Each structure stands twice: as C-alpha cells, then as structure tokens.
Amino acid sequence: QSVLTQPPSASGTPGQRVTISCSGISSNIGSNSVNWYQQLPGTAPKVLIYGNNQRPSGVPDRFSASKSGTSASLAISGLQSEDEADYYCAAWDDSLNGPVFGGGTKLTVL
C-alpha cells in the first residue's frame, strides 16, 4: 500500500489531454512540493516535474502539473505514443523524514 494514492491506470488517444491525480495528507503533499517521475518500459525513472510545476530542461511543455492542498495532478496534452509509460508522484514526508511515492499510474495510448 503506497502512501500517496494514484489511479492504477489511465488512457487516451493520440492528441488528447489526460490527467493523473495524486492524493496525500498534510505531512507530505500538504507540507511539501510534489514531483512526478516517468518510467518508460524497461528503463529507470526520470524526473518529469519537480517543485510542483517545474519542468527540467528537455521535458516538453506538453507536460504540466499543479498542486492544491493535499492533492496534485499531472496533465499531458497532445498525447503521443511515446508517452506510454508508468507515472509516479512523490513528495517528502515530514513524519517519515523521507520521500514517499504513489503506487504509479500506467498510461496507455490507444
């Protein structure tokens, strides 16, 4: 059972916009910034979004994220086949004194 809650799956057709939610509590998302990681099949995770809504250089602006209270969401617009991957949210947890992850959302591009 992961500390942060994500839907196990999401899907969309090419060109569509999809969103993935992430729910936590006051000691994690409520108090700290949220990061999103993309894990393409058979590869290591890669940071997609850090600090709630900051994109590292090289990440397309089709990816955006937001946070409100103890929830966060990742949005992918103009969906492409190469976006098919697992997406994980994460946040520092003040009670754990370490990061916590969501269970991951498998995105399928139909």
Next chain:
Amino acid sequence: VQLVQSGAEVKKPGESLKISCKGSGYSFSTYWIGWVRQMPGKGLEWMGIIYPGDSDTRYGPSFQGQVTISADKSISTAYLQWSSLKASDTAVYYCARQNWIRGDRWFDPWGQGTLVTVSS
C-alpha cells in the same frame, strides 16, 4: 552528471551482497544519494539515503535493520548491502541523486538500476 550502478546479481538465500553506485560529473560529497526498490511489476519504494560528505544515513522504516547504506567519497561511490538475502529481496534497485533547492527535494539523475535475483 551521471550515476552508474554495478551489474545484475544472482544470489542464493542467506548469501551476502553489496551493490554500488558511482557518481561522476559533479561534487559527489555534497549531494544526498538515495536508494529505491522496485519489486517485479510493482512501484517505487524509498529505502534510505546517505550524505557522502559525512556518511549521515537515514533509513525508511521498512528497511531499517534489513540493509546497510554506505559511501566512500574518495571514489564517489555509494553502496547498498545485505548480510543475508531473502527471496523477497528480488527486485531492481536504483540509486538517485537528491537535488535540494529552496525546500524542494527531488531525485535526478537516477542510476540505470541493478537487478538482484535471489533464488535457491
């Protein structure tokens, strides 16, 4: 900036193991290095983190006493070790550098992962 991990391992239950994560392209001593487990078909779990500069180490509650995290800053390498492996330790293990700016903390980059298979 990159982290390169040691290769895949196949071990028997009860055996010991130490895997490594070598950093390059940055000041290894001044960034925390975390370890993350991914069991087959499952999500990411934080195991612990070490600051190579002074070897300050923190463990996730599920991993305290189960593994040992260490680092040798002279060779820019962090380690994850087990004294007695179990079949349930079968997983891919990732190391990742923790970035910390204005209170935001995130992992980037990640190592390529080390697959550990424990089977009799």
